[in-house]
Amino acid sequence: MEERKYAAYLCKGCGIGEVIDFAELSKVATREAKLQNVKEHDILCSPEGLEMIKQDIANEGVNCLLIGACSPRVKFEEFDFPGCIIERVGLRELVAWTQDPENKETQPLAEDYIRMYGAKIKKTDLPEPFQHEEELSKTILVIGGGAAGLAAALFAARNEYEVILVEKEADLGGYGAKLHRATPSSYPYTQLQDPPVFAKIKEVEAEPNIRVLTNTQVVKMEGQPGLLDVTLSINGAEETMRIGAIVMAVGWKPYDATKLGHLGYGASPDVITILEMEEMAKNGKIVRPSDGKVPESVAFVLCAGQRDPEHLPYCSDICCATSVKQALYVREANPNAAAMILYTDIRIPGQLELFYKEAQSDPGLMFTKAEVTGVEPAPGGVLKVSAQDTLLGENVAFEADLVVLATGMVPVTADDPVLQLEYRQGPGLPDLELFNGFADSNFICFPYETRRTAIYAAGGTRQPMGMGMAMDDGVGAALKAIQAIEHNAAAMAVHPRAWDETFPDPIMQRCTQCKRCTEECPFGAIDEDEKGTPFFKINRCRRCGTCMGACPERIINFKDFSVDILGSMFKSLDVPTEDDLEDEEEEVPLRLLGLVCENDAYPALDAAGLHKLKIDPTVRFVPLRCMGSFNLVWVSDAFSRGVDGMLLLGCKHGDDYQCHFAKGSELCAYRLTKLSETLDKLGLEADRVQLIEIAISEYDKLPQIVDDFVKRLQEIGPNPFKGM
């Protein structure tokens, strides 16, 4: 922006004018925040109010607007002035609706907000989209040629993207191609179907935008999405290609049945797995491996290893329906045969219940809840299946000619990084132990996300799922890959800041190569050389600002969010000292900062306002992109200004983290552990800076959280550096 012209527009509507002295507020905007043009309006969001602003933009050349009205979360269409720098401060929610007009701390609160946002707008710039020197690739790499990968490749290609489909085996299809029949996927859900994967293979092979590479594995990946150089080993020969985004659909492998000795696996050839049963059925002959006889009775043992902390601590989702399907194979092959299904719970959810119901009407199928305690060879060549807690009695034993163990799914990512990323933080996806090795995330609302940008997981490697679900999964992941490609092309971030054109822009001359940014980035976006010099790979970045928070040299900045911008806001505060007191009996009021997550704690503050809850007026709230962007430098900025304490309100961290940047609030907590030493040295109490977890819905808890903090600070007493 060549010439910056500042203006402040202060709204008196929604009760703001009744709580705040506007003559004084305007004075602060003019004299202290030094904004050239300061105007008040009774209803700023009214057509008349907006027209006033538009006229100033058109006629006066105003291009930097401080709007002191309601929260930036509302009236966003009204206060949208393209090409201008706009800072909105929610005087309505933060002051008018949460403060007592009679309290003499209310006016200073409003004035401090104008000071802070006045300081902010001076330092904020419009984003200048990142320019790559090379053209970005729009090719999508799909790793894995099973159901999910086939669907991903096919639908991405149909949307006119070039696709490379990589399969490590000689043939496409994965486990879907090993099936004899598939469980029903459409109404009336009663008939077994042909496995749909074969039709998909044909479609993929006929699709000109897809290059299918079988017998192929990923050797390495270097760079960043759009400029990702992927080296593949194709039939043993290496080839490198440039890739835009990736769908990781590497699937699952069966749980090792040799670990299920207690269920007879290995003790008799007639104890087989669900996959071995499928193979027999596909080959057209269901017989006992021991003697080749057609079995008269088959026991299906569900949850063989699953739902078991000793083996797989999850349910594999598909085994119930698959076992019912295989029981029907047995009945079809031999109408005299009996099939027993021994289950913990029958999990055939949704409309597939109709399939279960239909199967129950077959008199040759017997279902019982049972905890199978053992399977062993018995006299006469049969197998003895012992069970407890059945619907038929406490301890029961059955005889069966053949026992099928419904073994579970283990994601390929459980012990294979697959991606072979040449990233500073390692070759695979981090922290998958949280998800039992699945390439899953903690996001209920945002599927397919991983912690490596533009790499989306789909199918059985993401969650236990069947073929139909995996195909749907592939399509969804393909959409995310396309979106990442298009957002990178437009120099915009991807989830969860998909609109953001800013990016971290470090001042490298001042970098001390401390490696904190490269270690802490939740998305592994920053590489480094052997000296520790960081290299920001912008297309891997999600714009959370964790690197900015990590940097002790305060050199990592975004155009509208930087250590300096926030530091300047804190330094602009008016902090009263004893000299300001009119009455000697009075105590110096506290000045506290509340740094809050903009997605959760900040909306909770707005909701507290809407509910007209009272919040202590000594706290000034400032939103952060993520608590991960909290820089310890701000503590000294604020405390040297005389601020008495800082309350940080972030999202839940730990195994069930709610942070949309996965690690932000956790890293903030980690940094605070380092802070107490620093505060100790200064003779300041560690409690002056506290991080509290709060969810967006917990607006009702905010007043108490703030009060508790204020009370603690009152006990500690004022910052001894105040006024120095």
Added chain:
Amino acid sequence: MSADNNKILVVGGGMSGLTAAIEAAESGAQVILTEKEPYLGGRVAQLHRYFPKLCPPTCGLEIQFRRIRENPRITFHTMAEVTQVSGSAGEFEVTVQVKPRYVNDRCVACDACAEACPSWRVNDFNYGLDKTKAAYLPYDMAFPLKYVIDMSACTGDCGQKCAEACQYEAIDLNMQPQTFTYQVGAIVLASGWELYDVSQVETLGAGQVKNVITNMQMERLAAANGPTGGKIQRPSDNQPPKRVAFVQCAGSRDENHLPYCSYICCMASLKQVTYLREQNPESEATVFYIDLRTPGRYEQFMWKVRDDEGVNLIRGKVAKVEQQPGTDNVVVTVEDTVSGRKLKETFDMVVLAAGMVPTTKNSPFPLPLSYTPEGFVIPELLPDGVFAVASMKSPLDVMKSNEDATGAALKSLISLSRR
């Protein structure tokens, strides 16, 4: 994609409709989103927490709403219904009827209209557990944050007190319905589900027995922005219940009601058990189930709840729920199918795990679509260029709905680019 035919209509502004709309728009399409309620967010906005993380749905909605705010490619209408569709893939013409809100864009959500309004209406957002004024804000996090006037509850004889009270000229009691016509290339149906009317299951006592509520009512009771400020209280005397029974498959997996499994109810009830136990450590929760369906990694959530000493999980289909004579307590008759014992136990409150009914069961979309007898869309038989999402096809949880909606966004983009 050329500019004039790259529009997608998304019908339904719940979580899956939002996801389909936003994902498509962020991939380049222009999107028209219609929602019949006066706010976006649908069913999930009414949930206190999601399973298995026990995180608030408003957190994800906040991101979705921000994505809408920041994205010029999305146009949305609330209080809107699609009344007519003609044409075919690539060139549908759709008519959208927008009901009058009686509150215009000048509304600042100051509450003056509601304060002035003398009339009351049953609060459907809270499943009838309380009332709002006829001029009301649907809920505190509503998007858009605008009031609405329920004309069916407005008696009209107050002399337009709301309009007088409004300092912002935001009340327009003469507002007329509006009709919009759009040319769109593809249509995504995401109109979601409704709760099964459990009063139809006469043996379970809904509507007859005082302290029998539905699972969705339990969500509202636990929510801070609900009718009790987040305190779980039983309706008869507003006392916190100590012993609560959760009755699974209330209508679901029952030939006479819903022959299918509603997918979410097991996890939802286990989640609600945690609400109760968190609020009152003295409380006891008993879940009566046929099969505990906690698929995939949800298993570990079930373990956590199961291992809580205040929780009993009992396998058995509840035969009867009735009022205990002379008290407000509820008697549940059930056979424990593992032990074979017939149980008759008394509880302070009973929560019925009511099932999911696709909205299309009662209000079919204005296109000749094929439905199952239960009202689910049969996706294989949809016309070209029309896609159905999530619970319109089969009961699903939020996570899987979002997965499906993301895929539907790509399918609709393809049907645009292929025209």
